[in-house]
Amino acid sequence: MDRLLLELRAAVGDAVVTDLDRMLAYRRDQCLLARDGEPLAVVRARTVDDVVATLTIANRSRVPVVTRGAGTGLAGGANALDGCIVLALDRMNTILGIDTESRTATVEPGVINGDLAAAAAEHGLWYVPDPGSRAISSIGGNLATNAGGTCCAKYGVTADHVSRIKAVLADGRIVHTGSDTRKNVAGLNLTQLLVGSEGTLAVIVEATVRLRSLPASASTVVAMFPDAARAIDAVLAIRQVADPCLLEFMDRTTVSAVENMTRMGLDVGAGALLLVQCDGRDAGVEAAQCADACRRAGATEIYRTTDPREGDEFMQARRVALTALERQGSTLLDDLAVPVPQLPRMLSEIDRVAALHDVRIGTFGHAADGNLHPTVVFDAADPAAVARARAAFDDLVAACLSLGGSISGEHGIGSLKVGHLEDMIGTTQRELMAGIKAVFDPRGILNPGRGY
Amino acid sequence: MDRLLLELRAAVGDAVVTDLDRMLAYRRDQCLLARDGEPLAVVRARTVDDVVATLTIANRSRVPVVTRGAGTGLAGGANALDGCIVLALDRMNTILGIDTESRTATVEPGVINGDLAAAAAEHGLWYVPDPGSRAISSIGGNLATNAGGTCCAKYGVTADHVSRIKAVLADGRIVHTGSDTRKNVAGLNLTQLLVGSEGTLAVIVEATVRLRSLPASASTVVAMFPDAARAIDAVLAIRQVADPCLLEFMDRTTVSAVENMTRMGLDVGAGALLLVQCDGRDAGVEAAQCADACRRAGATEIYRTTDPREGDEFMQARRVALTALERQGSTLLDDLAVPVPQLPRMLSEIDRVAALHDVRIGTFGHAADGNLHPTVVFDAADPAAVARARAAFDDLVAACLSLGGSISGEHGIGSLKVGHLEDMIGTTQRELMAGIKAVFDPRGILNPGRGY
Numbered sequence: 001m002d003r004l005l006l007e008l009r010a011a012v013g014d015a016v017v018t019d020l021d022r023m024l025a026y027r028r029d030q031c032l033l034a035r036d037g038e039p040l041a042v043v044r045a046r047t048v049d050d051v052v053a054t055l056t057i058a059n060r061s062r063v064p065v066v067t068r069g070a071g072t073g074l075a076g077g078a079n080a081l082d083g084c085i086v087l088a089l090d091r092m093n094t095i096l097g098i099d100t101e102s103r104t105a106t107v108e109p110g111v112i113n114g115d116l117a118a119a120a121a122e123h124g125l126w127y128v129p130d131p132g133s134r135a136i137s138s139i140g141g142n143l144a145t146n147a148g149g150t151c152c153a154k155y156g157v158t159a160d161h162v163s164r165i166k167a168v169l170a171d172g173r174i175v176h177t178g179s180d181t182r183k184n185v186a187g188l189n190l191t192q193l194l195v196g197s198e199g200t201l202a203v204i205v206e207a208t209v210r211l212r213s214l215p216a217s218a219s220t221v222v223a224m225f226p227d228a229a230r231a232i233d234a235v236l237a238i239r240q241v242a243d244p245c246l247l248e249f250m251d252r253t254t255v256s257a258v259e260n261m262t263r264m265g266l267d268v269g270a271g272a273l274l275l276v277q278c279d280g281r282d283a284g285v286e287a288a289q290c291a292d293a294c295r296r297a298g299a300t301e302i303y304r305t306t307d308p309r310e311g312d313e314f315m316q317a318r319r320v321a322l323t324a325l326e327r328q329g330s331t332l333l334d335d336l337a338v339p340v341p342q343l344p345r346m347l348s349e350i351d352r353v354a355a356l357h358d359v360r361i362g363t364f365g366h367a368a369d370g371n372l373h374p375t376v377v378f379d380a381a382d383p384a385a386v387a388r389a390r391a392a393f394d395d396l397v398a399a400c401l402s403l404g405g406s407i408s409g410e411h412g413i414g415s416l417k418v419g420h421l422e423d424m425i426g427t428t429q430r431e432l433m434a435g436i437k438a439v440f441d442p443r444g445i446l447n448p449g450r451g452y
Numbered sequence: 453m454d455r456l457l458l459e460l461r462a463a464v465g466d467a468v469v470t471d472l473d474r475m476l477a478y479r480r481d482q483c484l485l486a487r488d489g490e491p492l493a494v495v496r497a498r499t500v501d502d503v504v505a506t507l508t509i510a511n512r513s514r515v516p517v518v519t520r521g522a523g524t525g526l527a528g529g530a531n532a533l534d535g536c537i538v539l540a541l542d543r544m545n546t547i548l549g550i551d552t553e554s555r556t557a558t559v560e561p562g563v564i565n566g567d568l569a570a571a572a573a574e575h576g577l578w579y580v581p582d583p584g585s586r587a588i589s590s591i592g593g594n595l596a597t598n599a600g601g602t603c604c605a606k607y608g609v610t611a612d613h614v615s616r617i618k619a620v621l622a623d624g625r626i627v628h629t630g631s632d633t634r635k636n637v638a639g640l641n642l643t644q645l646l647v648g649s650e651g652t653l654a655v656i657v658e659a660t661v662r663l664r665s666l667p668a669s670a671s672t673v674v675a676m677f678p679d680a681a682r683a684i685d686a687v688l689a690i691r692q693v694a695d696p697c698l699l700e701f702m703d704r705t706t707v708s709a710v711e712n713m714t715r716m717g718l719d720v721g722a723g724a725l726l727l728v729q730c731d732g733r734d735a736g737v738e739a740a741q742c743a744d745a746c747r748r749a750g751a752t753e754i755y756r757t758t759d760p761r762e763g764d765e766f767m768q769a770r771r772v773a774l775t776a777l778e779r780q781g782s783t784l785l786d787d788l789a790v791p792v793p794q795l796p797r798m799l800s801e802i803d804r805v806a807a808l809h810d811v812r813i814g815t816f817g818h819a820a821d822g823n824l825h826p827t828v829v830f831d832a833a834d835p836a837a838v839a840r841a842r843a844a845f846d847d848l849v850a851a852c853l854s855l856g857g858s859i860s861g862e863h864g865i866g867s868l869k870v871g872h873l874e875d876m877i878g879t880t881q882r883e884l885m886a887g888i889k890a891v892f893d894p895r896g897i898l899n900p901g902r903g904y
Contacts, residue, residue, distance in 0.1 A: 101688070101793040146637045157635060159644075160612065175880045181789035182821035183609060183861035185598045185648045186869075187877055187904040188885045192611075192644035196637045213692070236553070240665070281734035337633035341553040369634035409635035417638075425639055428627045432891060433640045439887030452639040 004061050005041060008085075011053035017042040026068060026088055027080045032380070033332055033390065034076020034415045039066070042086040048168065048205045051087065055203065055445075056172035058085050062443050065170075067199040069109060069141030072133045074333055075414025077145065077198045077450050087203060089140050095119050096206070102180065104163060106208045109140025116209075125211040129158040131410070132319060140204050146196035148410030150318075153368030154245045157410065159195040161210050167194060167202035170441040175202065182210075193436070198412050198451035201440040215279040218245060219287035220311035223294035224301040227271035228252075232343045234274055234297035235367045239340065241289045246277035247368035248318045251347070254362040254375075257324035258317050266317065267301060274299075274367065275318050277311060321364040322375065328360075330380035332389050336400040337371040337409030349399035350374045357392040359385075371409035398423075413451050421452055456513050457493060460537075463505035469494040478520060478540055479532045484832070485784055485842065486528025486867045491518070494538040500620065500657045503539065507655065507897075508624035510537050514895050517622075519651040521561060521593030524585045526785055527866025529597065529650045529902050539655065541592050547571050548658070554632065556615060558660045561592025568661075577663040581610040583862070584771060592656050598648035600862030602770075605820030606697045609862065611647040613662050619646060619654035622893040627654065634662075645888070650864050650903035653892040667731040670697060671739035672763035675746035676753040679723035680704075684795045686726055686749035687819045691792065693741045698729035699820035700770045703799070706814040706827075709776035710769050718769065719753060726751075726819065727770050729763060773816040774827065780812075782832035784841050788852040789823040789861030801851035802826045809844040811837075823861035850875075865903050873904055 008016045017023055018041045026042045028034075040063065043054045058065045064084040071078055071090075080086050093110035100123050107116055113134040117127045130149035131137055137147065142158045143165070149157070164178035178184065178191040194201055225231040228251055235247060250258065250273045259266040266273065274294060278286035284306055291304050305311060325331050338346045347363065350372075354361040365372035374396055378389040397407050397420050407413070407420050422430050433452040437444070460468045469475055470493050478494045480486075492515065495506045510517045516536040523530055523542075532538050545562035552575050559568055565586040569579045582601035583589055589599065594610045595617070601609070616630035630636065630643040646653055677683040680703055687699060702710065702725045711718040718725065726746060730738035736758055743756050757763060777783050790798045799815065802824075806813040817824035826848055830841040849859050849872050859869055859876050874882050885904040889896070 102791045103691075146641075148635050148637075152635060156612075159641070160608075169880070173880050175884065176878065177881060179789070179858040179876075180791045180856050181823070181858045181861065182792075183600050183604060183789050183818075183823050184858035185600075185860045185862060185864050186858050187865065187873060187881065188653075188888060189598075189611070189644050189648055190881060190884060192641050196641055201640075213695070239555075243665075280732070281738065282732075286733065337631070337635050339554045339632045340634075366635075371633070371635050404632050406631040406633045406636035406638050408637045409633065410637060412637050413639065421639055426628065428621070428625050429629060429639065429642060432627065432642060435891030436640060436888055439884060439891060 004057065004063060007057045008041060008043065008054065011057060012043055012050045015044050015046060015050055017044060026086045029071050029073035029076060029078040031074050031076040031414065031416055032330060034079055036079040037082035037084065039080040039086045040083050042088055044088045044091050046091050051168045051203050051205050052172045054085060054087055055168055055170055058445055059170050059172065059443055062445060064445050064448050066447055067203050069138035069144065070112065070136055072137040073141060073145060073414060074335065074411040075416040077412050077414030077447065079415060090138065092205065098123055100125065103211045104180065104208050105211055106206065107139050108206060109138060109204050111139050113137050113139060113142055120211050121214060124214055126214045127209060127211055128155045128161055139207060143195050143204055143207055144198050145412040148366065148371065150246045150248060150366060152366060153247060154243055159192060162191060162195060162207055163210055164208035165191050165194050165204055166206035167204045169202050170443060170445050180208065198414065199447040200437055200451045201446065216281065216283060217308040218277040218279040218311055219283040219306045220304070220314055221276040221287050221291045221294065222303045222314050223274045223299040224267050224270035225272045225299050228347045229344050230298040231272035231274050232347065234294045234299065235340065235343065237293035237297055238276065238290050239368070241293060242278060242286045244276050244290060244368065245279045246275065248275040249365055249367040250318065250321060251363040253360065254321050254325065254364045257328055257362055258321055261320060261324040261327055262317060264313070264317060270300065275314055318364065325362045325375050325377055329377040332376040332378065332393050334374045334393060334396050335408050335411040336374065336396060336405055337369065338400055338403045338405035340370045342403040342405065343367065343370055345403055346372060346400065350396065353392050353395045353399065357388045359388050359392045361392065415450050418449065456509065456515060459509045460493060460495065460506065463509060464495055464502045467496050467498060467502055469496060478538045481523050481525035481528060481530040483526050483528040483866065483868055484782060486531050488531040489534035489536065491532040491536050491538045494540055496540045496543050498543050503620045503655055503657055504624045506537060506539055507620055507622055510897055511622050511624065511895055514897060516900050517897050518899050519655050521590035521596065522564065522588055524589040525593060525597060525866060526787065526863040527868040529864050529866030529899065531867060542590065544657065550575055552577065555663045556632065556660050557663055558658065559591050560658060561590060561656050563591045565589055565591060565594055572663050573666060576666055578666045579661060579663055580607045580613055591659060595647050595656055595659055596650050597864040600818065600823065602698045602700060602818060604818060605699060606695055611644060614643060614647060614659055615662055616660035617643050617646050617656055618658035619656045621654050622895060622897050632660065650866065651899040652889055652903045653898065668733065668735060669760040670729040670731040670763055671735040671758045672756070672766055673728040673739050673743045673746065674755045674766050675726045675751040676719050676722035677724045677751050680799045681796050682750040683724035683726050684799065686746045686751065687792065687795065689745035689749055690728065690742050691820065693745060694730060694738045696728050696742060696820065697731045698727065700727040701817055701819040702770065702773060703815040705812065706773050706777065706816045709780055709814055710773055713772060713776040713779060714769060716769060722752065727766055770816070777814045777827050777829055781829040784828040784830065784845050786826045786845060786848050787860050787863040788826065788848060788857055789821065790852055790855045790857035792822045794855040794857065795819065795822055797855055798824060798852065802848065805844050805847045805851065808847070809840045811840050811844045813844065867902050870901065
């Protein structure tokens with residue numbers, strides 16, 4: 001392996017890190033229970049040439065490469081493997097251009113989502129995808145996991161906003177996919193194949209994403225319900241009358257954790273909270289209709305505002321949900337999606353699983369697209385509690401599948417859920433995916449064992 | 453080959469057609485200049501079992517299979533190959549279910565787009581993708597080509613509305629891709645790989661598509677411009693202030709062909725026409741802003757209406773564009789997409805090519821996403837005219853590429869543009885596509901030579 005390090009140093013110079021202490025920061029993403037290994041080296045690539053050189057050398061020696069954006073992943077997909085090269089793209093963080101006429105931005109993969117959004121906003125434009133991690137996660141990672149966010153039900157996920165990708169294949173060849181045009185049906189859709197491939201097919205080194213006009217400021221509705229079932233009734237009713245840009249759910253446990261942390265005055269006696277925002281030309285009227293739907297579904301308290309600052313404060317309550325739960329213990333965050341009409345049953349299943357394994361689960365998520373984040377709160381110092389947390393996690397995944405759901409709505413499979421994937425997609429799909437991987441990466445060096 | 457027919461007959465009975473006259477109707481799509489061959493047999497499948505049996509037999513004997521929906525394709529992708537089996541899915545045309553709570557429809561591939569839209573509308577729901585062929589084209593064909601339509605810029609293309617696909621692989625295995633959930637990042641996105649694959653990877657036998665609430669009726673603006681450049685100025689200005697659900701362009705040649713046919717009173721002296729529709733809660737105000745943008749860009753005549761019937765009449769003028777041009781000769785319809793800011797240059801290129809080859813070209817298309825259909829009108833009985841038409845067609849494709857465009861926005865590559873594809877996507881992408889094809893279809897029986 002010494003020869004490999006020499007080759008790497010000759011090719012990319014001091015971009016190579018081998019110091020164990022310095023490598024520590026590049027070993028893990030933010031998934032607590034996924035294993036990590038000890039990397040041979042970290043390459044902090046500065047250029048496409050660095051990426052090409054690293055992959056060429058790794059491929060020749062059949063050394064695994066784990067590509068890493070900002071390390072904010074939640075499924076262990078960027079955790080180091082023993083003896084791997086961690087290819088870190090955090091230094092490739094230049095916004096290469098914003099084209100106000102075409103309404104696109106071209107970026108390096110390490111650009112932070114929020115930085116792109118801010119740069120676009122200076123031109124009156126909007127980079128839509130808004131994962132909860134947007135202040136700290138990178139576009140490359142967002143693409144690799146096909147990150148979601150709060151505005152997906154109305155505006156789509158990361159995949160829906162990308163038009164072109166430049167990527168480096170395992171053997172160092174560069175491939176350009178997609179087109180600058182809104183519509184393009186020339187050949188197979190390799191762009192959509194790369195999005196969500198979790199570092200297993202190629203390394204994305206540049207992307208062109210679509211921008212929209214900034215929306216008019218949103219109208220916000222917050223509604224408290226005596227129980228989760230009535231909150232979901234309201235979700236179903238809202239979908240009949242409106243197309244909110246945000247429709248978020250928090251259960252009793254989450255509401256009380258958030259209130260404990262923020263002291264913002266949420267009713268900790270409530271069984272569930274819905275946060276609704278409508279944007280567009282007639283946001284106020286649309287929000288009023290959403291409020292009516294909440295009232296008819298049995299909301300006990302409804303607050304409506306068109307003040308963007310107040311709206312942001314409520315949004316902040318939702319954004320800190322995970323942080324608030326983390327204050328109560330270690331957390332194992334799940335990411336399950338069910339068809340919206342199955343939400344009541346999924347919430348009942350979560351209650352059942354919590355009781356069965358005697359664990360505490362706080363649930364919040366994107367109600368409009370059925371994407372919930374049941375979060376097991378446990379004591380990581382107690383092995384029995386860890387075992388119960390894991391068992392609960394597995395049962396939640398199984399319950400989701402039994403309701404026709406997806407085992408990942410927006411975080412990805414990573415290493416955390418590889419064992420569950422075949423239960424969802426079956427053998428034939430998995431074989432096809434393995435075949436596609438072999439086409440892109442015949443030696444299997446790119447994030448092996450992750451994603452599928 | 454007699455053995456093969458015996459096997460087919462034993463497996464699928466009278467679904468097999470070998471009579472030359474009866475096969476004639478299954479030999480070609482609607483692309484005039486693409487070649488067709490003489491099929492060995494047509495199988496008019498009634499069930500998934502028929503498809504499985506046909507593919508299993510064909511794969512064993514390495515006989516090519518050309519899958520066919522309604523035969524309305526415009527790129528020769530469904531034209532028979534010599535000695536192939538044409539697998540016709542027109543009889544698999546059952547709407548299997550409309551789920552009003554999940555807001556999805558599950559259909560067989562032969563269901564006509566317009567029939568699905570009508571069935572959804574009975575429940576107050578909307579199947580959005582609206583290719584010009586919607587009254588006669590099938591969902592399977594729409595998926596195979598990733599068909600566009602007039603409302604793409606606001607609502608996306610066929611690919612954006614599909615959630616699940618059931619398909620039969622070349623060896624007869626059945627694969628289910630996607631999920632019933634709005635968000636799903638479990639494994640590689642095989643659904644988006646199948647969409648637009650033009651019958652080369654698998655045979656789609658069932659699809660679940662997403663439905664929306666029916667929009668409020670649209671407000672319509674029709675504007676006449678002295679020249680195409682000013683019409684495109686208006687398009688760029690409209691995109692700054694509004695998000696129309698329809699923004700269609702017709703050039704002078706097309707306007708006058710339509711007026712000749714319809715006598716609806718269009719100004720044949722105008723250089724270009726824009727047809728704009730806005731839907732949603734504030735459609736009237738949005739349409740007024742579009743009209744203002746047209747006026748400022750130099751429109752000579754602007755007509756605005758909120759009457760849906762009047763709107764439909766104008767829409768009809770756009771819908772008959774190709775038919776109107778066909779009355780003036782044989783047509784070679786192109787399908788080019790450029791970034792919207794490049795539209796003026798693309799229109800200049802079309803004029804240049806028309807002059808260079810002494811051909812008549814009528815251009816219409818979806819201005820909001822830069823997708824134009826320059827249509828060469830020629831005398832098919834005159835070999836010199838045919839040669840000039842083809843030369844013009846090739847030059848248009850080259851001009852589009854030089855402007856950073858895509859050689860197909862919504863019709864597909866089929867057989868018509870296979871020779872142009874590598875100029876656009878390069879060798880590496882093409883090799884990856886060929887590799888993926890070999891994973892799905894190792895013996896290369898599915899529509900060989902088409903698509904990529």
